[in-house]
Amino acid sequence: MASDMKERLIDAGLDLFYQQGFHAAGLDQIIAAVGTTKTTFYNHFESKEALALACIQKRDARWRKRFPALLRERAGDDPVNQLYEVFNLWQDWFxxxxxxxxLFIHACSEFPNPNDPCHVAARGNVLALRAIVAGLADQAGIEDPDRFAEQYSLLMQGSVVLEVIDRQNRAAPIAAEVADALIQRALPPRHAEAAV
Known part of the structure; x- marks a missing residue:
């Protein structure tokens, strides 16, 4: 029962932090959403920041599994097809x-100290997704998979920010167009010709 309450607090925190921001979402709102008391909250978390960290960690664990699984489900086992699929996935998300x-970009922004546990956890997710892309690039035979993943990650994160700012459903197609050129340039000649 206690772990159920903890999970309910994390789930409510995730919803409110995502929609309102980590600092804007109040502890009283989270407690009210769950229908509990401050005493119960503090039995599970020492602070709102501790809850924020638990929320980031839960979402991170989910994305580390879900992101590669969705790419395989949607694009099969071919790493090049999976790289092309990322921005279709983003379009659905947007x-x-x-x-x-x-949530991870929000956390890095709202907890700007790079040593803050929330910032560290959120940055860890961004780096994990970049590592997944680097792994796909390596499997595809791209010569410098880490450099490619840095460039590709810039498109991934940048398109999220653009969509938040613009709200025109254009960010993913724009990023996909740039990603196509990046992939074509990075692939070994035999793969680039086959992908066209």
């Missing part, structure tokens, strides 16, 4: 009525 940017 089109969701609940889309409000990236």
């Amino acid at each position: 089109s969701d009525i609940h889309f409000n940017g990236c």
